[in-house]
Amino acid sequence: MKLALLLNVIDPKIGGVMIMGDRGTGKSTTIRALADLLPEIEVVADDPFNSDPNEPDWMNSDGGVQSASTVKKKVPMVDLPLGATEDRVCGTIDIEKALAEGVKAFEPGLLAKANRGILYVDEVNLLDDHLVDVLLDSAASGWNTVEREGISIRHPARFVLVGSGNPEEGELRPQLLDRFGMHAEIRTVKEPTLRVKIVEERAAFDKNPLDYIKEHQEVQETLQQQIVTAQAQLPQVEMDYDMRVNISEVCSELDVDGLRGDIVTNRAAKALAAFEGRTEVTVDDIRRVITLCLRHRLRKDPLESIDSGYKVQKSFCRVFGVEAESEADSAMAASASR
Incomplete structure (x- = not known):
């Protein structure tokens, strides 16, 4: 699991990781810890899509030339909740702007936030079929197209798809499974001494998280x-x-x-x-x-x-x-x- 995650950080074009295994084996903890290891990326300032200033294909939502000013920021890691609506994932109309200014404006969704980053879906095998279709489309093309209430927007959505799940709760659709570059299977540790070691590490973190982080910072x-x-x-x-x-x-x-x-x-x-x-x-x-x-x-x-x-x-x-x-x-x- 750790090797697959690290390789995807080094080369995001590998296509993401699917991690299936027993409950309580630290799948979600490991994936969320990955965000701390990611080096910063250069993005266009005040751009909702984390656009790369050196990539001419990645334009702002209005298709215009991007701002020349750039900033460094952490690689985004976005959690996709199981109960998310399609509007929240893809983006929707900015109601506030529509009411205040009387203009149609686009409010970016989770796919826009995840661009050039990691999109994490916990319990991916329980995800609704219509959201699976949206993810398949974006993962395949690297773009998200939104047609809403007279607004037509196309923005980059190039992300590393990371999913986790318990096989006891159901199988994944073959079309979605094939989109994951790598697949890791996790089993519960059987060796008693190793289990004790894991319990002690967890107890040490719970007792004083800041000291624990400092101890492992190097x-x-x-x-x-x-x-x-x-x-x-x-x-x-x-x-x-x-x-x-x-x-x-x-x-x-x-x-x-x-x-x-x-x-x-x-x-x-x-x-x-x-x-x-x-x-x-x-x-x-x-x-x-x-x-x-x-x-x-x-x-x-x-x-x-x-x-x-x-x-x-x-x-x-x-x-x-x-x-x-x-x-x-x-x-x-x-x-x-x-």
């Missing part, structure tokens, strides 16, 4: 700097042609619909190499991200009991000619990365 700043460095280094990262062919062979063998799986796996492997300060993608980089990128894209067979993650790893090992990790090796690698 580690937090180091990680933020690592992300900034990785973002700058990402364009220099290269992947061998044979590796790209092998990734596509895995996708083809697993009968993955479309080409999103190939594209996302390529991007994620490069982002991981940049995160670790390298300019060449290794086979191990691909191994670590390919399950996250393809697990949710496989066609489900109701009679098949094999976990989709295992299926992806098995195909990867065959195509790339590497030995499958044993469960003990996987556990050791996971503890080492922690």
Whole structure:
């Protein structure tokens, strides 16, 4: 989960993360903590859409030339509540301005606030179908079009879509699931000593949040700097042609619909190499991200009991000619990365 979130911060074009798992496993806490790690971005001053001053396609709502003055601000992280109305999400008529000045004006919604940032949907599998359709449209095109009461507005809505949910509460529509670049599955920790450690950390935070934050500030700043460095280094990262062919062979063998799986796996492997300060993608980089990128894209067979993650790893090992990790090796690698 943490790796998928970090890679999406380094390269937002990966397309977001879907995190499914047991309740009470810290999914929402981890996602909201991500906002603190994001470096500041440059935006046009007083612009409701967080427009990039260096991007000519991103104009103000009236289509005019943007203001020359710019400001630095934190990357927006917007929560999309389950009970939100379509007007609140897409934007609507500014009633106050209409009554006071007698003019039609647009009041931006949550999609405008989330532009160039992160849009987080908790319990995404419980979201109403009409809001799912709005998100699908915006995530696909990068634009939000609003037609309301004689007003026609089109504004950029390029965001990293992050969702979380509990599989016990229902499945996600395949069309929406495919829009998420990566998919992480979280299980409840079984090891008693690790559970005690988590409880103690939580108790320490509750006792004195400010001291707890100060204690971990240095580690937090180091990680933020690592992300900034990785973002700058990402364009220099290269992947061998044979590796790209092998990734596509895995996708083809697993009968993955479309080409999103190939594209996302390529991007994620490069982002991981940049995160670790390298300019060449290794086979191990691909191994670590390919399950996250393809697990949710496989066609489900109701009679098949094999976990989709295992299926992806098995195909990867065959195509790339590497030995499958044993469960003990996987556990050791996971503890080492922690």
